[in-house]
Amino acid sequence: MITMKDVIREGHPTLRQVAKEVKLPPTEEEKNTLKEMLEFVINSQDPEIAAKYQLRPGIGIAAPQINVSKRMIAIHVTDDQENLYSYALFNPKIISHSVEMCYLTSGEGCLSVDRDVPGYVPRYAKVTVKGTTLNGEEVKLRLKGLIAIVFQHEIDHLNGVMFYDHINDQDPFLEPKHAKPIDR
Template sequence: MLSMKDIIRDGHPTLRQIAAKVSMPPSEEDRQILKEMLEYVRNSQNPELASKYGLRPGIGLAAPQINVLKRMIAVHVTDNNELYSYALFNPKIVSHSVQHAYLAAGEGCLSVDEPIPGFVPRYAKVTVKGTDLDGKEVKLRLKGLPAIVFQHEIDHLNGIMFYDHINNQNPFQPIENAVAIER
């Protein structure tokens, strides 16, 4: 079972590298790693389990964050009472909206211990394709919070941190034609 000690921190060189594509069908080892990533985000949201195992709550996790340079992400997030719980190999954004969105409270990251204030511009809607744990091709049309979470995790696969998107001169500069998402 993954714990906070398995999650590498900001400044670790792996977080800035581009992850390798996972060959299909995935190896049993890759399937096990991805299962454990999903289990971590699920368990981290359960206060009892989070306390018992010392898990920091998270809604997404990318393999590079556990020092595995492979294109794998796990997301477990609820939005408007709908659960988005996915573990994907080789996820990619295949289309996106022109309109942008951002989390009004800013973004956080399990690999970043201190809060980094500022708006992170993202696409308001994205379509993501990937392969699930059963080897099935998945196509997700996402908007709002789930769209932001998937973009954040896919960024990790490309060595991009959320704060790379923040305007350094004016972190809270309004983002033109963007939707603010409250969480």
């Protein structure tokens, strides 16, 4: 079981590396790691389990955050219509995106960042992501709004990018051009 002790923090070199592709089919170890990542995210949202294991609530995690430099992400989040997006993917890749941008008005947080980093993080309003599930099925997901932001945040981790790299240094609360604000 993955716990907060397994989550590495900003400053750790693995967080700045470009993660390696997972050769498909994945090994049993890779499958187990990805399953555990999804369980961790789900457990972190359960108040009882989170309290018992001192988990910080999260909606996504990338393998580099547990010091595994491989292209794997797990996401468990609902959109504003209460539709659940629960995915554990190998080699997720953004294959297309909108011109329109968006950002969370509350800013973004990260399980690997223990401090509050204020500012707007510009993201694409819509993305299409391709990846491979634990069952070996290739999926193509068309995502928008919060869900698109979560996938972009986690895929950034696979490329050694932290969310605050996108924040405007001079003016953190400068509204990104042509971007739609999203309240969450």
